[in-house]
Amino acid sequence: MKTSAIPDHAIPLSAEEAAAMEQRQIKKHHIAIMLLHWFNALVWVLELTTGLALVSSPHFRVVPLWFTDLVQGLFGPRANLLRAHLVIGFTWVIVFLSYGLFGGKTYLAKEVLQKEIALDQDDLQWLRIRVLGILGRSKEPLPPQGIYNAGQKLFALMVYVMLPIIMFTGLIMAFHWFGTAVVGWAVLIHFASVGVVVCGLIVHVYMGAVFPEEKPAFFSMVTGTVNELFAYSHHFKWWREVKLEDAVWMRQRRNADREDDPVEGVSRPDQNASQPRS
Amino acid sequence: MTRYAMVTDLRKCVACQACTASCNAEWEVPAGYSRTQIKKTPIQGTFPKLLAGNLVAQCAHCDDAPCIPACPSAATYRDSKGIVQVDREACIGCGYCVEACPYDARFINPTLKKVDKCDFCAPRLERGQLPACVTTCPANAKFFGDLDDRSSDVFRMVFTEGAHRRETPEVAVGPNVYYLGRAEQVEMVLANYPPRPSRLPVAGTLWKKMAKPLVIGAVAMTFLGQAAAFFHQLRNGEKEHED
Numbered sequence: 414m415k416t417s418a419i420p421d422h423a424i425p426l427s428a429e430e431a432a433a434m435e436q437r438q439i440k441k442h443h444i445a446i447m448l449l450h451w452f453n454a455l456v457w458v459l460e461l462t463t464g465l466a467l468v469s470s471p472h473f474r475v476v477p478l479w480f481t482d483l484v485q486g487l488f489g490p491r492a493n494l495l496r497a498h499l500v501i502g503f504t505w506v507i508v509f510l511s512y513g514l515f516g517g518k519t520y521l522a523k524e525v526l527q528k529e530i531a532l533d534q535d536d537l538q539w540l541r542i543r544v545l546g547i548l549g550r551s552k553e554p555l556p557p558q559g560i561y562n563a564g565q566k567l568f569a570l571m572v573y574v575m576l577p578i579i580m581f582t583g584l585i586m587a588f589h590w591f592g593t594a595v596v597g598w599a600v601l602i603h604f605a606s607v608g609v610v611v612c613g614l615i616v617h618v619y620m621g622a623v624f625p626e627e628k629p630a631f632f633s634m635v636t637g638t639v640n641e642l643f644a645y646s647h648h649f650k651w652w653r654e655v656k657l658e659d660a661v662w663m664r665q666r667r668n669a670d671r672e673d674d675p676v677e678g679v680s681r682p683d684q685n686a687s688q689p690r691s
Numbered sequence: 692m693t694r695y696a697m698v699t700d701l702r703k704c705v706a707c708q709a710c711t712a713s714c715n716a717e718w719e720v721p722a723g724y725s726r727t728q729i730k731k732t733p734i735q736g737t738f739p740k741l742l743a744g745n746l747v748a749q750c751a752h753c754d755d756a757p758c759i760p761a762c763p764s765a766a767t768y769r770d771s772k773g774i775v776q777v778d779r780e781a782c783i784g785c786g787y788c789v790e791a792c793p794y795d796a797r798f799i800n801p802t803l804k805k806v807d808k809c810d811f812c813a814p815r816l817e818r819g820q821l822p823a824c825v826t827t828c829p830a831n832a833k834f835f836g837d838l839d840d841r842s843s844d845v846f847r848m849v850f851t852e853g854a855h856r857r858e859t860p861e862v863a864v865g866p867n868v869y870y871l872g873r874a875e876q877v878e879m880v881l882a883n884y885p886p887r888p889s890r891l892p893v894a895g896t897l898w899k900k901m902a903k904p905l906v907i908g909a910v911a912m913t914f915l916g917q918a919a920a921f922f923h924q925l926r927n928g929e930k931e932h933e934d
Contacts, residue, residue, distance in 0.1 A: 469765045472891070472899045475907055491765055492780030547920045549927070586783045589804035593786035594892070600763050600785050601898040608906030612913040619917040625924065 419656045423557060423649045431642055438638035439655055441560070446520075449512060450634055456505045457614065463488060463498040464607065473604070499587055506580050529561055530570045535650075536563035557649035564620065571613050578606045693772040694838040694867070695811055697822070698848045699747045701872030701880055703832035706731055706745040710824035710833065717812065717823040721802050726750070726809040727824055732883045744872065744880035747833070749824075750775060750796040750809040751857065754865025757889035761791035763898075766806075773867065774813055779805045787895045793862045793886035811835070838867070845869070855881060862886040 426434070442450075465476045466484030474481065488494045513521065535556035540563045545551035561569065582599040589596055621631045629643040644652040706729045714720070714727045730746040752775045759767050759775065766781035767788055782805040789797045789806065800807035812822035820826070825833045836843035838850075848854045854869035855877050862885070870877050891899065 467764050470760045470762055472760050472895070473763055473903055475903060491768070491778045495764055495766075495781045495783075547923070549923055586785070589784045593784055593789075593799045596783060597785045597787060597892050598894040600783070600787075601894040601902055604898060605902045605906065608902070608909065611906075612909050615910070615913045615917055619920065623921060623924070 419653055419660065421653070423645065426642075426645070434641040434645060435643075437641040438636075439641055439644050439652070440637060441633045441639050441644075442637045444637060445512070445516065447634055447637055449508070452508060453505075456501060459501050460498060460505070461607070461611070463494055463501070467494055467498060468604070502580075502583050502587070506584065509576070509580070528559055530566050530573060532563055532566055532570075536566060539563040540567070558647065558651070559654075560648055560651040562647065564616070568613050568617050571610065575606045575610050579603060579610070582606070692839050695752065695773050695816075696836065696838045696845045696849065696867040696869060697749075697811065697825070698834040698845050698854050698869045698871055700832045700834070701744045701746075701870055701876055703830040704729075704745045704747060704828075705830060707829060709827045709829055710747065713823040713827035714809070717815075718807075720807065721800065724798050724800065724807070726796075726807065730884050732880050735879060742876060742879055744876050746857075746870070746880050746884050747824075748794060748796065748857075748884070749868060750792075750811075751794055751866030751868040752811065753867065757791045757793065757864055758788035758797065761787045761889075761891060761895065763787060763895075770813075772816075774811050776810055776813065777806055777808065779803065782806050787891055790892045790895070791889050793864060793889050794857070794866070795887070857881050857884070857886060859885045862888055864889070 462484055466481040466488075468474055469478070469481040469485075485491075485494055488497045519525070535558065538556045539558060542551050542553045542555055543562075543564060546553075546555075582603040585591060585599040586596055586603065620627050621634075626647070629639045630647075633639045639648075641652065644655070708729060711725050711727045711729060715725055718726060720726060727747060727749040730748055732744050732746065734741055734743040736742045752769075752773060756767075756769065756775050759769065761767075762782075763785060764781050764783055766778045766783070768776055768778070770776050784799050784804045784806060786799055786806070789795075789799060792808075797806050797808045799805070812820070812824075815822060822833075822835050825835045834844045834848060836845035838846055840846060848871050849869055852871060854871040856866050856869060858864075858866065864886075866886075870881065872880070890896075
């Protein structure tokens with residue numbers, strides 16, 4: 414009944430509408446994903462620290478000597494440092510493998526990946542305007558985005574490609590798979606792919622923790638929810654999808670049980686917008 | 692200070708392989724590999740003026756050991772007594788140091804999958820014993836001692852009898868394994884087996900020459916970009932929502 418009333422593009426909101434929407438939360442992340450995210454963040458801090466300190470050779474070192482000395486002082490030199498790097502790395506691989514094993518159908522299904530990491534035309538436009546906007550060179554409105562914006566999609570895409578490479582080359586080195594020559598190449602690939610991810614991580618951390626407009630996204634990694642206003646203004650396509658699902662679900666529920674009061678607790682911001690639209 | 696060194700007297704060595712056998716037995720080196728090698732040189736000259744010699748090659752525990760910076764995990768290091776050691780627990784068996792050694796004194800132990808080489812029998816030294824090859828040599832051609840100890844055999848051989856290092860002007864990394872003998876004999880033997888220039892495998896070279904500067908550059912550029920955005924944000928003030 415109300416599906417047609419949900420706007421197909423973001424329309425300006427009145428102050429009351431915006432205030433009301435800001436009070437309502439939409440669920441964005443499953444608890445398993447939030448735990449994985451912070452586990453992953455911790456692993457990256459520890460593995461980067463130990464990994465960078467392991468490479469103290471002047472040929473390959475990318476951090477100052479005092480840093481390697483400091484970390485070797487914390488973890489112990491040579492063998493203990495490598496051991497720490499390996500133990501944390503194995504834990505990381507095992508946790509991710511279990512997630513892949515038990516959650517793969519949910520999180521790695523083709524439709525999900527299509528939605529979460531495949532870039533469409535809107536995304537490409539978004540990237541252009543976003544980058545120019547941050548540099549203060551563009552005032553164009555951003556195209557509507559799905560559950561993840563194009564920047565997040567790019568980051569996810571890179572992570573999906575790089576993580577298996579980093580894990581696999583790590584295992585090659587840890588177990589001396591495929592012989593000495595391959596181990597020699599694995600060290601290089603391990604280093605280079607971590608370098609690529611670190612570039613992405615810098616942007617990821619800035620966007621998540623520092624950039625003011627994305628603050629609700631940062632807190633959504635703790636609470637699992639974002640407010641509806643944020644969803645509406647930053648992830649319109651996703652907001653619309655959620656609203657359509659809600660409307661369908663409500664209609665089904667009304668048809669099934671007429672005595673039940675269907676409206677309570679379910680947000681309907683589109684009612685005000687129904688007259689001039691569609 | 693202690694500076695361990697080894698001297699082989701080429702006049703006495705007859706290439707009997709007792710040193711390699713005792714070394715292999717002492718350190719359980721897999722068949723086909725060895726920490727010490729005897730490299731023979733063809734006999735030169737005409738009878739009765741003949742010249743021959745055998746080069747006993749092993750890790751020379753060089754002053755500027757190129758294997759140390761070649762190790763990505765810092766498993767190779769020099770200990771306080773000048774011995775170039777390998778921490779096997781820290782070694783990943785990538786083989787970079789094998790390529791780096793100008794004397795080809797290193798190999799990847801196929802059983803352990805770690806690098807293996809002479810360590811002057813460091814565990815034996817700790818027990819107050821001499822290296823296995825020195826005690827075994829039936830011709831008494833091998834000498835081991837401390838170059839900082841003026842009363843040692845090696846001090847006398849190196850500093851007064853003029854024992855030679857296996858070096859060329861191109862590859863001079865300060866090996867601490869010396870060779871003693873008749874001047875023309877030592878010259879002939881060492882000329883037959885000059886050290887090769889130190890090198891890294893292709894992956895290591897790419898890492899050092901390309902991957903390292905590229906990663907540093909990319910990370911620095913990204914960081915500076917974000918820093919610029921951050922200052923822009925500070926200057927323009929924060930607003931949580933655009934609409």
